[in-house]
């Protein structure tokens with residue numbers, strides 16, 4: 001498994017203001033799978049992703065990235081594991097404005113003092129179609145191109161797993177489709193493992209499996225989803241809080 005959680009519970013606050021964001025969630029993500037996490041607003045999607053990625057601490061239960069139980073790791077080791085084994089793609093791209101596209105792509109490895117595998121980085125750059133844009137700074141790139149840089153950055157260090165938080169949320173549908181096709185091909189052609197939070201049934205349809213959360217629990221899953229089958233499943237929720 002690339003990532004796994006057993007009985008993962010996350011509560012915020014205490015006493016009367018206590019909110020149980022995740023209620024004994026168990027989930028496994030095999031290597032080479034593309035999983036989408038969906039559910040109404042407040043159902044715990046971001047919390048689940050942040051806990052799995054070691055960005056937030058669990059209140060109870062266990063989490064593994066590969067063979068490492070991250071719920072046992074101290075801060076320093078956890079930071080190291082996140083840096084070396086996990087890639088992130090955010091809705092807001094999060095590129096450094098003063099660096100070129102290429103410098104942004106290799107930055108995590110430069111910070112870690114790791115030498116890039118040049119052949120791999122070239123292949124990633126080729127796959128995301130950025131070869132002609134490497135010397136540009138983020139402000140000189142379109143939103144879709146900036147997100148492609150972010151995807152290449154996430155892939156460049158060959159992480160065990162990539163967590164993507166609404167990666168197409170800031171893009172128009174054409175640029176979004178390009179990013180999703182790219183994520184799909186990084187799973188099919190490069191063997192990547194991806195967990196993606198999304199509100200969009202079309203985005204979810206690119207995944208191998210969709211997990212549905214409601215009130216901090218996994219309530220359903222769909223294999224080989226289509227946008228229509230995802231939409232059908234979403235209609236079964238009462239609609240409360242669902243983004244329109």
Ligand SMILES: Nc1ncnc2c1ncn2[C@@H]1O[C@H](COP(=O)(O)OP(=O)(O)OP(=O)(O)O)[C@@H](O)[C@H]1O
Nearest residue numbers: 012013019021039040041042043044045046047048
């Ligand atoms: N830092 C926090 N302090 C207190 N409560 C929090 C905190 N973060 C999240 N919550 C609560 O935990 C629950 C789950 O939140 P979470 O952000 O994971 O939901 P989500 O499904 O990602 O929502 P959305 O689709 O709106 O982004 C919500 O009830 C939320 O109010």
